[in-house]
Amino acid sequence: MFLSDFDLDMPYMMNEQKVADIMKERNCSFNEATKLDYELNWKCKRHTFRLQTRCITAMFERLFGKMKTEDCWKIIVECVDSPIEDGLVNISGVLHVRNHFDYTSFIPLSESEKKKKALELLMNGVYKICEQKGWDSDLFDRVNKLIQELDYTNQWVWKKPLKSPDSSYFAEVLCEHDLQSMEISLLIKEKSGREIIRKKVIEELPDEFAYAKHLGKLKWLSTDEVALVNKKGDRMWAVKVTFE
Known part of the structure; x- marks a missing residue:
């Protein structure tokens, strides 16, 4: 055991x-x-x-x-x-x-x-x-x-970073578990590691029973758009690379 x-x-x-x-x-x-x-x-x-x-x-x-x-x-x-x-x-x-x-x-x-x-x-x-x-x-x-x-900060990247189809970017799912909430964000980084997009897509109760259902899989929808899909596969949150 x-x-x-x-x-x-x-x-x-x-x-x-x-x-x-x-x-x-x-x-x-x-x-x-x-x-x-x-x-x-x-x-x-x-x-x-x-x-x-x-x-x-x-x-x-x-x-x-x-x-x-x-x-x-x-x-x-x-x-x-x-x-x-x-x-x-x-x-x-x-x-x-x-x-x-x-x-x-x-x-x-x-x-x-x-x-x-x-x-x-x-x-x-x-x-x-x-x-x-x-x-x-x-x-x-x-x-x-x-x-x-770590200053009592419960923050981690869920699973491994996922490379875009043309290998231009990497996407990550960042989880920030705090007292009042669990915040889940999508990050997109260049090959160099420089972060270019960070967007909070989910805010949930700070408990696995509440937020685990959202963590299904990460997938690229195109060469510049990535999405987090929930476990049931019936909902997703997408982020696209944009430049000002």
């Missing part, structure tokens, strides 16, 4: 008073009140937290690659504002570890501070796992350091 996936989560923590108030107000059962409490008071902030930290966990995955393990392929660091248990839980190869976290202090942080906090939370969880499983932390440390050196 190979470890290759990392994520942060903010699992539901029941507030007994809120659940009791819902039971009284709605005249419903404990289970019904708990579900309502999750939907009304937790689901949205949990989703927002994951979206705003995914750029860092996805960057960690991309730079990490994979590591051979005996029993896990993914690490989820559960960020909770409650007493922490040091034990690990392995569910079908997914290692869960808990880390103390105050969501109310996370909300007002700037975007750069949120990125730093996300990496800190992830590494705190990773170190707990390394200690308990006897793993060498060197590989994780290298990725941690590299993300800091």
Whole structure:
């Protein structure tokens, strides 16, 4: 088995008073009140937290690659504002570890501070796992350091540059994964490497489930026009070489 996936989560923590108030107000059962409490008071902030930290966990995955393990392929660091248990839980190869976290202090942080906090939370969880499983932390440390050196900027070129039919140009798909969005741009460069066209063609939610569907294939429509085609093949975004 190979470890290759990392994520942060903010699992539901029941507030007994809120659940009791819902039971009284709605005249419903404990289970019904708990579900309502999750939907009304937790689901949205949990989703927002994951979206705003995914750029860092996805960057960690991309730079990490994979590591051979005996029993896990993914690490989820559960960020909770409650007493922490040091034990690990392995569910079908997914290692869960808990880390103390105050969501109310996370909300007002700037975007750069949120990125730093996300990496800190992830590494705190990773170190707990390394200690308990006897793993060498060197590989994780290298990725941690590299993300800091890259100023927490998760930007990469999707697949390889594609040469135009007459070999005059190269086209690239540039992905910029940030806290609030994933921006996908088409770049056209001359053979020398000089960039002559850069156009943002897609802005999507910062999560693979939202943007991966757009990354189907890159193809030249002519000697001076290139297009990104989605996975279904029913939509494309094109850019043409133009000179002022």
